[in-house]
Amino acid sequence: MSSVTSTCVLRNSQAAAIASAPVLGESEFRAFVTEGAREGGRLVAFFGYPQSEGGIRLLAAIARGGESSLEVATTRVDRVYPSLTTDCVQAHGFEREIAEQWGVEPQGHPWLKPVRFHESYRPGQDVFKRQQPPQAGLADFYRIEGEEVHEVAVGPVHAGIIEPGHFRFQCHGEEVLHLEISLGYQHRGVERALVGGPNARSLHLMETLAGDTTIGHTTAYCQAVESLTGVRVPARAQAIRAIALELERLANHTGDLGALAGDAGYLPTMSYCGRIRGDFLNITALLCGNRFGRNLICPGGVARELDKNRLAQLETRLAQASQDVASAVNLLWESSSVRARFENTGTLSKETCLQLGLVGPVARACGVERDARREFPFGLYRFFQIPVSTFHHGNVFGRAFVRWLEIQRSINFIQQQLKALPGGAIRAEMKPMAPGQFCLSLVEGWRGEICHVGLTGDQGQWMLYKVKDPSFHNWMGLAVALRGQQISDFPLCNKSFNLSYCGHDL
Amino acid sequence: MSVATFIVPLVGWLLAPLLPGVINRVKAKFAGRRGQPLFQLYFDLWKLLRKGAVYSHTVSWIFWTAPSAGCAAILTASLLMPLGGTPALLALPGDIILFAGLLGLARFFTVLAALDTGSSFEGMGSSREVFIAALAEPALLLSLAAIARKITQYSLSEILPALSLWDWLQSTPALALATAALFIVLLAENCRIPVDDPTTHLELTMIHEAMVLDHGGPDLAFILYSASLKLWLMGSLLASLLVPVHAGHWALDLAIAIVGVFGVGVIVGVVESCLARLRMPIILQLLVGASTMAAVALILLLR
Numbered sequence: 001m002s003s004v005t006s007t008c009v010l011r012n013s014q015a016a017a018i019a020s021a022p023v024l025g026e027s028e029f030r031a032f033v034t035e036g037a038r039e040g041g042r043l044v045a046f047f048g049y050p051q052s053e054g055g056i057r058l059l060a061a062i063a064r065g066g067e068s069s070l071e072v073a074t075t076r077v078d079r080v081y082p083s084l085t086t087d088c089v090q091a092h093g094f095e096r097e098i099a100e101q102w103g104v105e106p107q108g109h110p111w112l113k114p115v116r117f118h119e120s121y122r123p124g125q126d127v128f129k130r131q132q133p134p135q136a137g138l139a140d141f142y143r144i145e146g147e148e149v150h151e152v153a154v155g156p157v158h159a160g161i162i163e164p165g166h167f168r169f170q171c172h173g174e175e176v177l178h179l180e181i182s183l184g185y186q187h188r189g190v191e192r193a194l195v196g197g198p199n200a201r202s203l204h205l206m207e208t209l210a211g212d213t214t215i216g217h218t219t220a221y222c223q224a225v226e227s228l229t230g231v232r233v234p235a236r237a238q239a240i241r242a243i244a245l246e247l248e249r250l251a252n253h254t255g256d257l258g259a260l261a262g263d264a265g266y267l268p269t270m271s272y273c274g275r276i277r278g279d280f281l282n283i284t285a286l287l288c289g290n291r292f293g294r295n296l297i298c299p300g301g302v303a304r305e306l307d308k309n310r311l312a313q314l315e316t317r318l319a320q321a322s323q324d325v326a327s328a329v330n331l332l333w334e335s336s337s338v339r340a341r342f343e344n345t346g347t348l349s350k351e352t353c354l355q356l357g358l359v360g361p362v363a364r365a366c367g368v369e370r371d372a373r374r375e376f377p378f379g380l381y382r383f384f385q386i387p388v389s390t391f392h393h394g395n396v397f398g399r400a401f402v403r404w405l406e407i408q409r410s411i412n413f414i415q416q417q418l419k420a421l422p423g424g425a426i427r428a429e430m431k432p433m434a435p436g437q438f439c440l441s442l443v444e445g446w447r448g449e450i451c452h453v454g455l456t457g458d459q460g461q462w463m464l465y466k467v468k469d470p471s472f473h474n475w476m477g478l479a480v481a482l483r484g485q486q487i488s489d490f491p492l493c494n495k496s497f498n499l500s501y502c503g504h505d506l
Numbered sequence: 507m508s509v510a511t512f513i514v515p516l517v518g519w520l521l522a523p524l525l526p527g528v529i530n531r532v533k534a535k536f537a538g539r540r541g542q543p544l545f546q547l548y549f550d551l552w553k554l555l556r557k558g559a560v561y562s563h564t565v566s567w568i569f570w571t572a573p574s575a576g577c578a579a580i581l582t583a584s585l586l587m588p589l590g591g592t593p594a595l596l597a598l599p600g601d602i603i604l605f606a607g608l609l610g611l612a613r614f615f616t617v618l619a620a621l622d623t624g625s626s627f628e629g630m631g632s633s634r635e636v637f638i639a640a641l642a643e644p645a646l647l648l649s650l651a652a653i654a655r656k657i658t659q660y661s662l663s664e665i666l667p668a669l670s671l672w673d674w675l676q677s678t679p680a681l682a683l684a685t686a687a688l689f690i691v692l693l694a695e696n697c698r699i700p701v702d703d704p705t706t707h708l709e710l711t712m713i714h715e716a717m718v719l720d721h722g723g724p725d726l727a728f729i730l731y732s733a734s735l736k737l738w739l740m741g742s743l744l745a746s747l748l749v750p751v752h753a754g755h756w757a758l759d760l761a762i763a764i765v766g767v768f769g770v771g772v773i774v775g776v777v778e779s780c781l782a783r784l785r786m787p788i789i790l791q792l793l794v795g796a797s798t799m800a801a802v803a804l805i806l807l808l809r
Contacts, residue, residue: 150626150629151626152626152627152630152710153626154709154710159707159708159709160707160708173633174630174634174786261782263706263708263711264782264783265699265700265703265705265706265778265781265782265783266781266782266783267533267536267537267778267779268536268537268538268779270537271537271538271539272537272538275538335780335781335782337700337782337783337784338782340782340784340785340788341782341783341784341785345785486785486786486787487630487710488710488711488785488786489785489786490710490711491708491710491711492711
């Protein structure tokens with residue numbers, strides 16, 4: 001294939017000159033994305049950035065898990081271009097995002113709607129011809145007409161203490177025919193706030209990008225900065241980062257299993273897991289003083305040393321928590337009524353999963369071996385692999401069970417690392433970032449693959465910073481999983497995905 | 507008519523709000539928690555009664571009369587329920603049907619008020635409630651008919667006090683089936699797990715709770731109180747079946763029966779702790795199963 005030869009091939013968090021990314025013609029670029037996504041590749045990043053000579057440059061990155069490679073190509077557009085979504089479903093969300101941010105219309109896009117309801121970055125160029133400033137949720141929703149079809153709207157204000165999002169169901173009796181999810185209520189403009197940095201605020205913005213994925217997003221950011229400066233992170237810092245990342249996974253997976261039990265009305269596991277999640281968070285606090293892992297990871301390494309005393313405490317507390325979590329979670333699998341509730345609920349086929357480019361435990365529950373820790377190893381995972389946990393049903397049970405498998409493997413991994421923690425420094429001296437470079441940084445957060453892309457300007461400052469939380473892909477998966485399901489199963493399905501609103505809205 | 511007949515409904519009216527407290531306490535123990543105070547519902551009722559109510563502009567008089575009407579229907583039903591061998595204040599032949607009818611009347615008002623709001627959640631809740639009631643009512647009536655057939659009387663006040671251990675020994679399978687059916691009806695009618703989840707905050711999965719989302723203040727107090735009294739009545743029915751003891755003195759019998767009602771509450775708590783909620787379509791199977799059990803009980807006794 002001709003287009004592949006003219007792309008730039010990178011590894012996870014490898015910096016390259018922006019100029020090295022080839023500029024393809026419209027049809028070549030289309031072939032690059034659609035064929036790349038078809039041949040076992042996956043669209044991990046697709047965004048626009050302004051060019052000095054005017055117009056918008058679109059950059060797409062295709063990830064190939066088998067080869068651990070990231071293929072990058074760009075193209076020039078101005079106001080319109082033919083939509084890629086018609087041939088590559090994965091581009092769906094990305095194209096909506098590009099349309100909203102840069103006022104570039106993907107013509108022929110099947111459902112062109114705003115993603116985050118903010119003003120266009122190019123003043124006056126609003127694809128949707130909205131009243132300014134745009135209001136979140138104000139858009140057309142897909143409707144099904146018919147005598148007995150009814151519409152149920154949920155949110156953005158919910159009954160529980162959760163983030164805002166709007167869900168519009170088209171139902172026939174109890175059966176859901178279609179679900180449309182409208183987000184954007186949490187849009188804070190994080191990506192724009194990073195431009196011109198890094199500065200004192202940058203790291204804080206990363207830590208608060210999605211509160212439950214502090215370690216994941218901060219690690220991705222630091223990896224990007226480190227590769228653009230060419231700084232090598234000491235081994236000890238890499239180990240502490242990996243331990244923190246797995247602790248974050250443990251806390252969230254445990255919390256999710258408890259919440260799933262709660263939604264099924266099974267109280268014992270719910271109460272126990274709620275407490276044990278707190279234990280895992282407290283172990284993270286032992287590392288850095290914050291339960292969610294703030295102020296731990298910083299460019300160049302980690303900010304806190306793990307001394308002998310705390311290391312020993314960490315080991316004993318982890319052993320205790322691992323025992324507790326095993327007994328609490330096994331109650332779930334031993335209770336046939338819980339299994340009956342989880343099975344055959346919210347099933348996603350492997351084909352749909354691949355088509356939508358889903359990531360994380362959701363994809364692994366469909367039997368797709370997709371895990372950035374193995375496919376695009378970063379940090380410590382280049383030397384110590386964690387087996388990829390998969391299941392084959394793609395339903396709520398599968399997603400719950402994959403979480404349980406990952407809990408066990410994460411605990412084993414942390415215990416191994418604690419026994420053989422490398423010595424030496426925990427932080428390398430930072431240097432300024434090289435100008436005119438870019439880098440893709442992938443991290444497997446607990447929700448799935450996190451992808452950050454940073455482009456530096458001529459002063460070595462951020463010219464553009466793109467964040468992609470796993471939720472960006474997976475929200476669509478939730479909407480599709482609900483088709484043909486009972487509307488009363490939505491909370492359970494939603495909990496089995498447990499996606500981030502603020503990570504999506506940025 | 508003795509003092510005892512007046513005491514029976516009074517006991518029910520006073521102790522009913524304690525029954526959900528007992529269930530919650532059992533569930534909390536199973537979940538390793540301390541749980542809310544036993545008398546929480548009394549505090550809630552007292553709080554709500556002192557509050558004002560907020561009404562939507564779209565609702566009509568139906569919305570604000572329904573809670574009191576529903577409460578009145580349940581209070582009337584409570585006058586029909588004997589306890590511990592003491593006959594009820596009101597008794598007439600065939601009042602087993604009146605009892606079921608009054609429970610249905612209370613539900614009718616709740617559903618009407620829910621539909622009056624025009625909210626999609628309340629509409630869904632109503633349709634589910636009616637669906638479940640339509641399946642639970644045959645089970646209730648058939649099992650009551652089976653027990654009535656056993657005693658060959660048609661008034662609750664004559665059936666339940668007459669029931670003895672001897673009847674249980676004579677027709678164990680039939681009475682056991684009828685009791686099991688009634689227990690399932692109790693779970694279904696009082697929005698307990700595995701049919702409904704009384705603690706959920708998720709509107710999309712609610713059944714009974716979804717219908718009363720828009721009520722507040724004294725109206726909500728009436729709704730909560732009638733729900734607890736309904737649970738008490740179903741509990742009394744089961745307690746009379748399960749503990750047909752005649753100790754000799756009416757006060758002692760009454761005390762045993764009250765302990766029996768709370769015992770039923772403990773069983774409900776244990777069942778709720780050990781089971782997850784069923785998927786909505788499976789509830790159909792559970793309730794049809796209950797009706798079948800009741801029908802088999804009736805057939806066994808008709809022989």
